[in-house]
Amino acid sequence: MPEGHTLHRLALTLDRAFAGTRPRASSPQGRFVDGAALIDGRLLERAEAWGKHLFLVFEGDVILNIHLGLIGVLDVTGYEGVVPAPVGAVRLRLVGERHVADLRGATVVEIVTPEEMDATLARLGPDPLRAGTESNEPERALARMARTGRTFAETLMDQSVIAGVGNLYRCEVLFRHRVDPFRPAKEIRPATFLRIWDDLVDLLAIGVAFGQIITMEHQLEEAREILRGLDESASDAYRHHRLTLVDWQGRDEAEAGGRPAYERSGPFPREYAVYQRNGEACYTCGSRIRTRVVAGRNLFWCGRCQRRR
Numbered sequence: 410m411p412e413g414h415t416l417h418r419l420a421l422t423l424d425r426a427f428a429g430t431r432p433r434a435s436s437p438q439g440r441f442v443d444g445a446a447l448i449d450g451r452l453l454e455r456a457e458a459w460g461k462h463l464f465l466v467f468e469g470d471v472i473l474n475i476h477l478g479l480i481g482v483l484d485v486t487g488y489e490g491v492v493p494a495p496v497g498a499v500r501l502r503l504v505g506e507r508h509v510a511d512l513r514g515a516t517v518v519e520i521v522t523p524e525e526m527d528a529t530l531a532r533l534g535p536d537p538l539r540a541g542t543e544s545n546e547p548e549r550a551l552a553r554m555a556r557t558g559r560t561f562a563e564t565l566m567d568q569s570v571i572a573g574v575g576n577l578y579r580c581e582v583l584f585r586h587r588v589d590p591f592r593p594a595k596e597i598r599p600a601t602f603l604r605i606w607d608d609l610v611d612l613l614a615i616g617v618a619f620g621q622i623i624t625m626e627h628q629l630e631e632a633r634e635i636l637r638g639l640d641e642s643a644s645d646a647y648r649h650h651r652l653t654l655v656d657w658q659g660r661d662e663a664e665a666g667g668r669p670a671y672e673r674s675g676p677f678p679r680e681y682a683v684y685q686r687n688g689e690a691c692y693t694c695g696s697r698i699r700t701r702v703v704a705g706r707n708l709f710w711c712g713r714c715q716r717r718r
């Protein structure tokens with residue numbers, strides 16, 4: 410399932426491709442014909458992500474709400490000349506002068522009012538990628554944690570406690586701070602949680618920039634180095650809301666119809682401290698990484714390293 414960094418990267422990609430234009434909208438598969446007609450040719454003001462929700466805000470308070478769910482995919486590709494034909498069951502297609510967006514398999518695709526959008530946002534916990542803005546204070550998550558009997562690992566997956574974190578970030582951030590996943594959430598020290606929050610703010614932003622979850626310190630150092638270098642050559646990046654989108658395989662390729670950068674497997678080897686390393690030796694202490702289903706997904710952790718609360 411896509412985690413928050415994927416949705417924020419998609420919002421940046423859609424913003425760059427379509428904001429300020431009037432894309433044509435259609436439903437090649439036929440299951441979103443009425444919704445597509447409502448936004449067809451309408452001015453797209455902006456694309457926004459909140460946690461794992463994506464909103465395309467069109468003029469006249471017409472808002473498209475998308476939740477990709479487990480298997481949904483939104484492809485944004487560049488083209489020149491003839492618009493490429495849709496492939497597979499495309500629920501919604503947006504066509505601009507140089508870009509096509511195809512949505513398949515999403516759990517939620519609907520037109521909503523600003524009030525309905527606000528109601529959805531009110532159910533979400535603070536989003537680390539919106540840190541520093543109103544209603545995204547980590548103290549809100551702490552308040553929710555104080556009122557539950559669930560374990561910390563369970564609450565980290567609850568979008569009403571903290572928005573945008575999925576299973577991979579959950580496993581890795583718990584290990585990075587050596588926190589016991591099975592501690593009741595209300596027993597986690599506020600100082601520990603605030604350190605985890607600050608870490609997520611940093612990790613998720615790097616995830617947005619590269620379209621990949623990066624949690625190993627040596628890879629993070631390299632990623633930060635690349636981002637620092639981009640300050641001098643801003644043409645390699647797209648910036649919005651303090652977030653940066655790096656076309657790490659080169660903008661030319663992406664705009665010439667290659668796979669969208671956010672969708673490819675990322676510039677760094679897939680390497681994690683605990684995620685999917687069940688039975689392998691912990692890099693820190695050598696004991697075996699363990700796994701158990703927690704909140705519907707496989708949690709991975711090191712029982713020796715992770716004892717903090």
Ligand SMILES: [Zn+2]
Nearest residue numbers: 691694711714
């Ligand atoms: Zn260990």
